[in-house]
Amino acid sequence: MWDLLIINPITNALLWLYDVLGNNFILALTVFTIFTRVLMLPLNLKQQRSMVKTQEMQPQIRAIQQKYKDNPQKMQEEFQKVGYNPAESLSGCLPLLATMPILFGLFQVLRLVLGSTPQTLFELTQRVYAGIDLTNLLPIESNFLWLNLGQPDPLYILPILVFVTMFVQTKFTSPSAPKKDDASKNKKGGKEQSDDPTAAMTQSMQYTMPIMFGFFSLSFQSGLSIYFILSNVIGIVQGLYTRRVMEAEKEAMALAKERKAMGLNGDGIAAEADVPEPEPTPTIIENQSKATQGSSRSQEQSKRKRRSAKR
Amino acid sequence: MFKAKRPLSRLLLFVLLLATLGLTSCAGAATAQNWSGLSTDGENLYVAYGQGVLGLEASSQELLWNFRPENAALFFYAPPSVANGRVVVGDYGAAQGLFSPQTVVSIYALDVTGNTVQTEWARNDLAKDRIVAAPLQVDGVAYVATADNQLLALDAESGDELWRFHADFSIWAQPTFYDGTVFVASMDRHLYAVNAADGSEKWAVELSGAMSAQPVVNPEENLVYAASYDREVHALDVATGEEVWSVSATDWVWSAPALADGTLYFGDSSGNVFAVDAASGEVLWQSGVHAMNVVAGATQNPPAQIKGAIQASPVVHDGVVYVASLGNEQSEEGLLVALDAASGEELWQATTPVPLFSTPAVVGNVIVVAIQSEAAILQAYELETGDLEWSYLPPQP
Numbered sequence: 171m172w173d174l175l176i177i178n179p180i181t182n183a184l185l186w187l188y189d190v191l192g193n194n195f196i197l198a199l200t201v202f203t204i205f206t207r208v209l210m211l212p213l214n215l216k217q218q219r220s221m222v223k224t225q226e227m228q229p230q231i232r233a234i235q236q237k238y239k240d241n242p243q244k245m246q247e248e249f250q251k252v253g254y255n256p257a258e259s260l261s262g263c264l265p266l267l268a269t270m271p272i273l274f275g276l277f278q279v280l281r282l283v284l285g286s287t288p289q290t291l292f293e294l295t296q297r298v299y300a301g302i303d304l305t306n307l308l309p310i311e312s313n314f315l316w317l318n319l320g321q322p323d324p325l326y327i328l329p330i331l332v333f334v335t336m337f338v339q340t341k342f343t344s345p346s347a348p349k350k351d352d353a354s355k356n357k358k359g360g361k362e363q364s365d366d367p368t369a370a371m372t373q374s375m376q377y378t379m380p381i382m383f384g385f386f387s388l389s390f391q392s393g394l395s396i397y398f399i400l401s402n403v404i405g406i407v408q409g410l411y412t413r414r415v416m417e418a419e420k421e422a423m424a425l426a427k428e429r430k431a432m433g434l435n436g437d438g439i440a441a442e443a444d445v446p447e448p449e450p451t452p453t454i455i456e457n458q459s460k461a462t463q464g465s466s467r468s469q470e471q472s473k474r475k476r477r478s479a480k481r
Numbered sequence: 482m483f484k485a486k487r488p489l490s491r492l493l494l495f496v497l498l499l500a501t502l503g504l505t506s507c508a509g510a511a512t513a514q515n516w517s518g519l520s521t522d523g524e525n526l527y528v529a530y531g532q533g534v535l536g537l538e539a540s541s542q543e544l545l546w547n548f549r550p551e552n553a554a555l556f557f558y559a560p561p562s563v564a565n566g567r568v569v570v571g572d573y574g575a576a577q578g579l580f581s582p583q584t585v586v587s588i589y590a591l592d593v594t595g596n597t598v599q600t601e602w603a604r605n606d607l608a609k610d611r612i613v614a615a616p617l618q619v620d621g622v623a624y625v626a627t628a629d630n631q632l633l634a635l636d637a638e639s640g641d642e643l644w645r646f647h648a649d650f651s652i653w654a655q656p657t658f659y660d661g662t663v664f665v666a667s668m669d670r671h672l673y674a675v676n677a678a679d680g681s682e683k684w685a686v687e688l689s690g691a692m693s694a695q696p697v698v699n700p701e702e703n704l705v706y707a708a709s710y711d712r713e714v715h716a717l718d719v720a721t722g723e724e725v726w727s728v729s730a731t732d733w734v735w736s737a738p739a740l741a742d743g744t745l746y747f748g749d750s751s752g753n754v755f756a757v758d759a760a761s762g763e764v765l766w767q768s769g770v771h772a773m774n775v776v777a778g779a780t781q782n783p784p785a786q787i788k789g790a791i792q793a794s795p796v797v798h799d800g801v802v803y804v805a806s807l808g809n810e811q812s813e814e815g816l817l818v819a820l821d822a823a824s825g826e827e828l829w830q831a832t833t834p835v836p837l838f839s840t841p842a843v844v845g846n847v848i849v850v851a852i853q854s855e856a857a858i859l860q861a862y863e864l865e866t867g868d869l870e871w872s873y874l875p876p877q878p
Binding site for chain 2: 286287288289290291292295305308309318321322324389
């Protein structure tokens with residue numbers, strides 16, 4: 171099943187791309203990487219949005235946690251009220267888990283396609299679809315600059331690039347952690363910021379992932395390292411783009427709120443008096459520290475001020 | 482419920498760690514990387530079987546020696562070259578360390594006189610990729626082809642490099658020596674004629690397919706035969722490389738043809754065996770190597786004939802062509818078939834425990850096949866009947 175669903179399609183996709191792109195394996199790998207990133211785009215965007223949303227709700231979440239620590243059922247109900255679903259954190263892992271089969275698959279496929287033994291070539295012949303003429307494709311050119319794409323980089327450049335690009339990507343795609351001052355203001359009972367599991371996970375991922383993948387790349391085929399690097403670069407661009415989109419959305423929402431507060435509709439005309447006020451976002455907030463709210467608001471206001479100053 | 486998030490992050494890290502371990506173990510896994518290599522000097526058998534290289538007395542199946550380097554990560558699959566009590570063999574290389582990108586490939590000369598093994602010399606600075614092809618020893622020179630596109634000429638006595646010739650891609654085929662010229666076929670689709678004295682190129686001919694088959698020289702006709710993945714066997718003029726004729730197969734021809742009594746025999750990946758006139762290329766006969774569909778010892782009715790691909794070179798002995806085949810794909814059993822050299826008529830067939838990739842060797846009254854199974858690394862079949870004579874598994878260290 172693994173071969174049928176992962177190995178054979180990736181093998182044939184790479185061979186087909188190699189064929190149509192003028193027998194250039196690095197180009198084939200680039201197009202393949204872009205394709206897989208596009209395929210994962212909805213999942214990645216969802217994850218990024220979910221992370222940012224969770225991050226923004228942290229003060230509320232912490233307050234609920236604190237208040238209902240002895241009553242998990244009530245805690246759940248309150249989470250639901252504020253529109254937070256802890257199970258959604260799972261979706262944060264999905265893009266990573268979803269890319270794992272491609273990663274493992276590509277490792278095997280590169281061994282097959284760029285293999286330097288008769289056995290790997292024989293295995294390759296068993297996997298090629300009818301429309302691909304392997305006779306015309308052989309030998310598959312595996313050299314690119316100083317690299318043999320089927321072997322590790324002897325100059326250690328790719329592992330470093332993998333580390334750097336993955337680190338930058340993780341930075342760009344993770345929501346920025348609240349400042350320590352804010353966090354300590356939000357604390358009750360002296361709990362540290364690292365007690366926030368999402369932030370803790372994000373922070374640990376920011377370092378462990380690049381280090382681990384950098385180590386992978388020391389002993390893996392250069393082709394796989396190039397896949398990592400390309401994938402990370404695309405991830406960085408995607409992260410930047412998503413940030414912009416989300417900031418624009420936020421601004422639009424803030425503007426809409428302001429307009430509403432001023433009693434204007436979308437055309438700048440005063441709203442009718444009998445239009446009912448929208449229900450306030452449910453809050454939990456009986457004993458929640460006002461400092462938290464104050465801090466969040468003042469943060470938002472200062473952000474807005476900065477943005478308008480930039481404009 | 483909320484508390485479950487912390488274990489979740491741990492779970493994720495755990496998955497990543499597993500992935501790391503999985504991927505790194507993939508990189509250094511001690512799995513077979515190729516099929517075994519077998520050669521003979523007519524008396525003893527020499528097998529590169531993965532973990533090492535061994536010498537075996539064929540008549541008694543007595544282990545003469547077993548060469549296993551200290552580095553357990555090293556593997557040997559290229560058939561050893563044997564001449565004057567010296568075995569020259571190359572390994573598949575190993576990384577210098579767990580995360581090292583540097584692969585070290587070694588070429589060894591082993592003194593095997595007196596049924597013992599001693600390393601005469603070992604060179605780990607000559608090749609950067611695997612030794613897939615069997616080396617060739619001629620007149621005190623060892624010709625070693627490498628997967629990093631080189632043909633090396635080494636002093637067989639000292640291991641000193643005499644010259645090196647660069648192809649454009651890997652060389653998996655054993656070189657052939659004839660009249661001061663070394664012929665070598667490369668995966669870069671070229672057949673090269675190289676001056677044995679200095680390594681200069683005499684001529685190079687590009688064919689339409691990659692080649693992993695050793696060139697075969699026919700001195701009587703001044704022809705050199707090149708079998709290719711372009712589904713053809715080409716006959717080229719020895720002196721100029723000009724094509725004299727070519728004959729079509731039905732699929733890739735992986736291995737060298739066998740030349741005997743003016744006839745050239747070869748098999749292809751679709752399980753067909755061809756006999757052609759070595760002078761003209763005229764097809765004398767064509768025969769399919771079929772495994773009968775046998776289930777639980779009984780031939781199915783009607784019998785479905787299953788073709789097994791042929792990766793190995795045919796072996797011709799006393800008017801019989803022996804063909805090793807991948808056999809039945811479903812049952813993953815190999816097939817050894819004996820065909821009458823004159824007519825192509827099947828004389829017998831024997832089923833082997835695993836598909837046969839390596840070229841068999843005739844020693845005494847048996848034909849020996851190299852296999853990679855837990856039960857044996859060699860099996861010998863009686864030449865006349867195809868009955869299994871013996872199996873051999875080396876003692877575990």
